[in-house]
Amino acid sequence: MPRYEFRCRACGATFEVNRPMARAGEPAPCPQGHGDTVKLLSTVAITGRGGSGSGASSAPAGGGCCGGGCGC
Secondary structure (H helix, E strand, O other), rough: OOEEEEEOOOOOOEEEEEEEEEHHHOOOOOOOOOOOEEEEEOOOOOOOOOOOOOOOOOOOOOOOOOOOOOOO
């Protein structure tokens, strides 16, 4: 089940809620009882080395965030 991170605007607490994706947009009350919360954008980073240790990169050539077209 996906985990969503929220922050309370009243007290600043950050907390997580496990719920189905169908309920992702629903508000979540703060554990301290406050109702003014906002869902945070979570990012996932996956790093590591692939291959057999030969030093070859497992990243695709010419990639980047948009396929290399934006110069980022």
